[in-house]
Amino acid sequence: MPGRNPVEGRHIALGVTGSIAAYKAAAIASALAQEGGLVDVLMTPQATQFVAPLTFEALTHRPVVTDMFRLSNSEISHVVVSHSADVLVVAPATAHTIAKLALGLADDPVSATALSTRAPGLLAPAMETGMWQNPATQAHIQTLRDRGWLVADPVSGHLASGATGEGRMAEPEQVVDIVHQMLGRSGDLAGRHIVVTAGGTREPIDPVRYLSNRSSGKMGHAIAEAARDRGAAVTLIATVALPPLAGMEVVAVERAEEMRDAVLHLLNRADVLVLAAAVADFRPAQLADQKLKRRDGVPELVLSTNVNVLEEAKAQRGAARKPFIVGFAAETENLLGNAREKFAKWGIDLVVANDVALEGSGFGSDLNKVTMLRIGGDMVDLPLLPKIEVAHRLLDEVIALGSKV
Numbered sequence: 288m289p290g291r292n293p294v295e296g297r298h299i300a301l302g303v304t305g306s307i308a309a310y311k312a313a314a315i316a317s318a319l320a321q322e323g324g325l326v327d328v329l330m331t332p333q334a335t336q337f338v339a340p341l342t343f344e345a346l347t348h349r350p351v352v353t354d355m356f357r358l359s360n361s362e363i364s365h366v367v368v369s370h371s372a373d374v375l376v377v378a379p380a381t382a383h384t385i386a387k388l389a390l391g392l393a394d395d396p397v398s399a400t401a402l403s404t405r406a407p408g409l410l411a412p413a414m415e416t417g418m419w420q421n422p423a424t425q426a427h428i429q430t431l432r433d434r435g436w437l438v439a440d441p442v443s444g445h446l447a448s449g450a451t452g453e454g455r456m457a458e459p460e461q462v463v464d465i466v467h468q469m470l471g472r473s474g475d476l477a478g479r480h481i482v483v484t485a486g487g488t489r490e491p492i493d494p495v496r497y498l499s500n501r502s503s504g505k506m507g508h509a510i511a512e513a514a515r516d517r518g519a520a521v522t523l524i525a526t527v528a529l530p531p532l533a534g535m536e537v538v539a540v541e542r543a544e545e546m547r548d549a550v551l552h553l554l555n556r557a558d559v560l561v562l563a564a565a566v567a568d569f570r571p572a573q574l575a576d577q578k579l580k581r582r583d584g585v586p587e588l589v590l591s592t593n594v595n596v597l598e599e600a601k602a603q604r605g606a607a608r609k610p611f612i613v614g615f616a617a618e619t620e621n622l623l624g625n626a627r628e629k630f631a632k633w634g635i636d637l638v639v640a641n642d643v644a645l646e647g648s649g650f651g652s653d654l655n656k657v658t659m660l661r662i663g664g665d666m667v668d669l670p671l672l673p674k675i676e677v678a679h680r681l682l683d684e685v686i687a688l689g690s691k692v
């Protein structure tokens with residue numbers, strides 16, 4: 288099916304250079320190969336001091352290029368790789384290799400491939416703090432950014448030298464996440480802007496306490512990730528700080544009112560609005576200025592009705608029916624009956640009824656059991672699936688229905 292995992296069947300050239308972080312490249316190669324990517328590893332001579340080529344060959348089931356001057360079937364391996372690559376990832380990227388790439392030098396398989404390929408590039412620098420902060424390295428990084436390279440910024444943390452500081456390579460999952468973003472650019476949602484809300488809202492009682500619900504934000508995150516992987520420009524409006532996803536705008540909010548403001552602000556720009564957040568129906572009528580004290584006795588919590596993000600978004604879009612609006616209905620009983628009622632009441636384009644009472648489904652889980660109700664009253668009942676798969680099925684529906692409205 289088109290537009291699913293953007294890594295599947297794609298050629299990824301992975302350049303490994305002489306850093307102690309070279310072992311992390313094995314995790315990157317393994318993850319991409321498991322996702323169905325055709326991973327061609329290129330190594331500098333120094334990289335082979337840290338990890339044996341055999342490791343990469345075993346993980347990718349493909350030959351590893353370590354010597355520019357040894358032909359493979361009478362072909363120049365690094366040139367073959369540079370032509371077939373859909374993306375080039377240099378991870379870890381040493382200060383030395385970064386300098387070579389900036390200057391256009393080409394005396395090892397990694398730098399020669401980088402100079403020759405037309406594929407977009409990603410660098411994951413790894414080095415000790417002094418090397419990273421050196422103006423020479425910083426100037427080279429800037430040069431490469433200006434030429435269109437993406438950079439998985441190194442983080443602060445424990446370094447191989449024993450010191451703690453900036454220069455530690457980004458985690459393999461983060462590098463893989465950026466590869467998804469890069470390979471997804473030509474997907475079936477390219478050119479569309481999708482706004483997704485995620486997580487349970489937090490309605491403050493006093494400066495330290497709030498009312499909330501069990502929503503983990505995982506479903507909304509999965510939708511944002513799937514949409515990005517299919518080429519959409521994505522804005523994620525979230526109450527929770529799940530591991531950040533590359534290549535999307537994230538708006539952090541807490542209360543339903545903040546979420547409503549963020550949604551309405553983006554409404555005119557959005558092609559699709561997916562309201563996956565669990566917005567609290569009620570909020571404390573009063574917000575105490577100071578922390579409520581135990582010694583003052585049990586407080587009486589008076590609630591008032593909260594803003595309705597879905598209703599306001601629908602009212603603001605008016606008759607234009609843009610953006611296409613998807614709403615979620617979390618139900619613990621009478622799933623279809625309640626969802627049908629909401630579909631009729633809400634008057635939006637797609638309602639996703641979410642069985643949060645089912646064992647292993649819904650809040651906090653990586654799986655979800657949903658039924659989608661679409662205009663005309665027909666429905667699509669999905670089995671219990673990983674949330675990322677539910678997200679893709681939902682986007683399939685949006686694409687199919689979006690072209691009809």
Ligand SMILES: Cc1cc2nc3c(=O)[nH]c(=O)nc-3n(C[C@H](O)[C@H](O)[C@H](O)COP(=O)(O)O)c2cc1C
Nearest residue numbers: 304305306307331333334381382383384413414415
């Ligand atoms: C144990 C050890 C660890 C090293 N780690 C790094 C590193 O993390 N980052 C870096 O830029 N250089 C590191 N170096 C230095 C590089 O290996 C050196 O600059 C080498 O010339 C890089 O070659 P390459 O970029 O062609 O692979 C390390 C050297 C040694 C001996």
